Amino acid sequence: MIPGNCNFCGLCCTLAVKVTESEVKTIESLGRNRSDFTEKDEAGSTLLKRENGWCHFFELKNSTGFCKIYNYRPKPCSGFPGKRLCNLSENIVFSDMSNKHPNVKLLWKKAPKTGKLPDKQPEFPI
Numbered sequence: 519m520i521p522g523n524c525n526f527c528g529l530c531c532t533l534a535v536k537v538t539e540s541e542v543k544t545i546e547s548l549g550r551n552r553s554d555f556t557e558k559d560e561a562g563s564t565l566l567k568r569e570n571g572w573c574h575f576f577e578l579k580n581s582t583g584f585c586k587i588y589n590y591r592p593k594p595c596s597g598f599p600g601k602r603l604c605n606l607s608e609n610i611v612f613s614d615m616s617n618k619h620p621n622v623k624l625l626w627k628k629a630p631k632t633g634k635l636p637d638k639q640p641e642f643p644i
Contacts, residue, residue, distance in 0.1 A: 522603055535595060539564070545587060
C-alpha cells in the first residue's frame, strides 16, 4: 500500500522490520544471500538489515527512494502504513533525532505531512 501523500522520502525504510522465515526464503530465491540482508535483534527475531540508517534494500535515485525488492517485499513493508495518509514524520519514534544517523535526519525533513499529496507516483522499479 502506498499512502496517498507518499513522496518516497524513504523514512519508513529506516524502521526495524521483522521478517518471517518464508519471507527470507522468498528474498533468497531472488539470488540474495541471507547474511547480506538479515540480522537478529536482542530477542532473536530476524530483521531486515539496516545500513547507514536505512533498509538494505532501500535505494535513492534522483531524490526518490525505492525498494530494490519492491514486488517481493515483506508483509510489514507492503502493508505499511495501513492507512490512506502517511504521518510517519509525526511518529513518536522520530521525536528525538539526536541518536539517529545523519541520513535518517535528512529523510525526516523530507517526510510528508498528512495533508500533502504528490504530483504522481513513480513507476517501479525506478
